[in-house]
Amino acid sequence: MNVPDSRNVICTVDVVLLCLKAGSLHVALLRRDHNPYAGVLALPGGFVRPELDQNTSDAAVRMLREKAGLESPYLEQLATFSGQARDPRGWSVSIAYYALVPPDLLDLTAQPDVTLVPVDVPRALPFDHREIIAAAVERVRSKSTYSSLPVYLCGERFTLPQLQTVYESLLGESLNKVSFRRKMDELDILEPIQGEMETGRANRPAQYYRLKAGYRDQLSLCNRGLSSS
């Protein structure tokens, strides 16, 4: 069958890997090992490989494994970026994904090639990677208002004050403690870890929580936003 034009489209996958560092959202970049832009920091990504990948989501999982040495607890398709201008090799599509990981999963001593840069400090990047990162950050911030998404940026266990700080970092505003806890109750996704308390601080020890088992692979949504705006 005749599919001539389509054969001239380059098909790639890029992953925006996000984590919190010092209370602000960072994206993981890698130095490219081949042209175009060899040696330049860019999003982890590469060609879709039909003989290896069942689908583009599979390809994204492979990129993270091969390039950042990790498996992300949260990975979602973001959008597809396309056109003549974005890649010097020719007309291309990049199916972009975003991943959220807790800080301890991105152990930079084990992944010396990965560089974390703050998402809110603009910098030049190859291709349209700056635009892709901006779209991912907007998606994460907008979903944070209504869902359990930020929990994927925490480690396996966290106190409610720690979790509130994560939501506040993403939303860029302070949240009321009482209404934050009410929203978390409404989401009904957390469970206390019996016998595990945060100690060694001046305040009363805080209970450690974790995601309930049924929610580790899916988002939970609130009816109303957390944000006051």
Place this chain on the structure above:
Amino acid sequence: MNVPDSRNVICTVDVVLLCLKAGSLHVALLRRDHNPYAGVLALPGGFVRPELDQNTSDAAVRMLREKAGLESPYLEQLATFSGQARDPRGWSVSIAYYALVPPDLLDLTAQPDVTLVPVDVPRALPFDHREIIAAAVERVRSKSTYSSLPVYLCGERFTLPQLQTVYESLLGESLNKVSFRRKMDELDILEPIQGEMETGRANRPAQYYRLKAGYRDQLSLCNRGLSSS
């Protein structure tokens, strides 16, 4: 430069064209004029053509023009579907878009090839078109709770009771008239058309409204959902 694997990926665009007919959401299907699935009803779509299309969004606009003879007032990227199994020609990606059109734009006498089918009546479709339609319907319904999206399903002018009926059709529930009008005030996207009233009905004549000029190409979001659930 070496991009061998990527050349084996077929790159297509499909469009889920939605409108309201008799108060329920319908999708436009066309009979395919070539193999695979020649003669079978499917979503309008086709290969990305690098020599014609600036990007995939351009390709979607072209599909709608060539295959359904129209320009949609609202067109948004939905998601990308991919893999070995979805197209008998080989490993493929389909960048799917959805479009919302008012009923009068889809004049079936002018587009005799287009068939409208209700989205809530399951039917067998080629490729993964059933899955693509389901994703589009879910997106539209979920956005309807928080945004001006349903306005694009109305004609150029509409009364508030007509608009409320459109929201209710999408959300699948009755809305309170007072709180619906409060949300519309909050969105602040409508303006009365001076001197145009709906007449000829038993009730008091209703004012006709239209989208304000600044909102004709963009969505407006409410802080809180319309839906009571």
